[in-house]
Amino acid sequence: MSLFFFFFFLLLSLFSFTIEAQQQTYLLHYCPNTTIFSPNSTYKTNLDRLLISLTSNATAGSFFHNTTTGKHNSDIVYGLFLCRGDVSTKGCQDCVSTATKDVIQRCPVEKTAVIWYDNCLIHYSNQSIFSTPAMTLPLKKFATSEANVSGFQTLYSLLQCTPDLTTSDCNTCLRGAIADLPNCCDGKQGGRVLTPSCSIRYELYPFYNQTAVSVSAPPPPLTPPPAITPGKSKNTLLIIIAVIASIAVSVHLLFLCCCLLKRRVSTLKTLRRLNAKDDISAIETLQYDFSTLEVATNNFSYSNKLGEGGFCEVYKKRNSRLNRKKRKQLGQIKERSK
Template identity: 45%
Template sequence: MPSFNPFSLPIVLLYLLTFLNLTTHAAAQNYLYNICRNTTIAQNSIYSSNIKSLLSSLSSNATGNIEFYNTTAGQTTSNPVYGLFLCRGDVNAEICRKCVVNATRELAKSCAREKIAVTWYDECTVRYSNESIFSTVAVRPRVHGWNVKNVTEPDRFNRLVNTTMTQLAREASNFPIGVKKFGVKEVQFSDYENTYNLVQCTPDLSSTDCNSCLQAAINRFLIHSSGKQGGRVMFPSCNVRYELYLFYNVPTAPAPAAGLAPPPPPPAPIARSKGKNKISTATIVAIAVSIALSVVLLLFILGYCFLIRRKKYNAVEGDQIDSTNDITIVESLQFDFATIETATNKFSVHNKLGEGGFGAVYKGILPNGQEIAVKRLSRNSGQGAEQFKNEVVLVAKLQHKNLTRLLGFCLEGEEKILIYEFASNKSLDYFLYDPRKQAELDWSIRYKIIGGIARGIQYLHEDSRLRIIHRDLKASNVLLDVDMNPKISDFGMARIFGVDQTQGNTSRIVGT
């Protein structure tokens, strides 16, 4: 922490204002996670149009003091889309509106071709489905997160969290249908530490359904967040969170009821005779300035600690740990070998796009006409079947506009195959090392490619729920789509081949 002169008010205020500006900006932008699943739909289908209409309706209705809203787009008998948004119970109307607008944009960008989707922000949740989701408990898909730091007395801390959250869940779920089902509570853990707890359900749930949803989420703390300084579980229908720092807005005290007698006036000040007992104006000013400086410095220290804790918070998608929850994902991602063999014309040499350190790549066309890139992995993969599936599921969840999207996999006998979206303009080396093609890369295109690669790598290193080190980044692993947008490929191959890449140690060579 920088050293401060306690009498240098401008410096202290500058740091304080900088911190307040950062936290205020983040309040409406704090994206956490999204999940899209089920069948991919055609871009111009009726259902796709209904999704756009639904997201627009959700965004336009996030006004006033509405924290929860649900609606349907399309005919109820053909291609309907059911959607809703839920804002955190302590945020104001403006933050709620901004969050819903951002969330609907995120879904329109990342999940618009999927039948089911949900996105979580710190301040709101937005979801849609092709089946009715109103007044129905949904605990999957789900996301878990925890603080990486441990507490000093984990057993006592776990009991305190469980007791507090269970009581809070009962209180919040006891409200009638249609009323906000939200609660926060501060409880002392030690002489200098308090736990801050939050629970919330969608208000269309019954008291029984809300309590069961919250209790299911609380029970997962014992699995994933035991003894941690913070934890959260996010279901589509409810969410719970606890921390050792204040992360929600403290409710304001209610106004006094009408008709109550006003408080008695303060006692009259004791008259003092003029003379040597009188405090000088200079002394009063000095005391006031000292107190003001102390308060500002204390606020900055608290803000600095808050930022440090935020950086150490490690949000990880919970389905990756509980393998039973990934059954649906695995089924939606798995292709049978016959389909892939037909798509690639039995891995014909005419369909071969190239070969790298992990295996050969072929172009394929699925029965629905979709073009794909098929990577037939070499036989020396260090993973067993179940571990291979688990790693593929994790990599498939990494989605960014500058990453090649993993569409699925095939696992049959000794065959291990990955299926990617197809990039029509091949790879960057195809342009860089061909004298005739180099002319097509003017400065504006090169600048766009450079920026896209940087954003993709930053996502893998810092912004994704997994920390991925590529280990084989080169021009042939940068694919270009029809608009010459770069898409990094092979970013999860080291992980799928059984190499630990959660650490920054790259001494072991992987790939080419």
């Protein structure tokens, strides 16, 4: 029974792929109305010529072509088409033919327009949209990848740039598209970002022609690593070792300084705490009871009275009655306070 379902879903997927190859899937279009042309203008004539040129080059087997039509600056039209890297020649022809007819219907008077289909895009403008001059046989800046995200799911991804972009510009465009993914596809199992110069897409099912991808040549790396000669590599290694060693020594010295500083602070706190305790003990030992004061002042005799203030009277105490130990402690406190 399970074998039956396997062949059933296999046939269903093949049927769906055949239907998708026959019909072109529209995705999006963009045509700002900031600049427009009249239906009978020279720009309209040049635009029609450009779209015919794009269609004929797609029929000739190209997957990318950029060109211009017109002589005067006000009437020149710049245009290009790009087919997805895994699409067959026939699929590219059908897509470009459909897109060139559809873009006129969706953007009838706008001078700048971009239309995206699942298998191709058409882009034209009254301003130059080319990064580099037209090339006869451009390399495909196209790549796919598969990643096992769990034991039962595989993530399929695709990215592509227009071949007129330099490697650096393609890299910048793709990084911008990737950064834009959270704005459109956060939490979704599949998504894509479309721009006039590059596009990315990911799904949990194979949406591209894996056979065509496997036989196509791999694209050039986005950021090729610089070549390093053996002599330079040896010098670089020595520099790295020296930098790491100096950093390690600096960290070690910093750690020792922190330990010494912490120990010194702890010692100062301990000394201050002991000094404060001694002062309190010394002051407490200078306290007298009433009987001692009564004897020292001769029973608070008027002859020993020095004066009086707002809170109490002040008496002179006789030295003969003063305890020698008390005098010694008082002298120590005075000496410490200097």
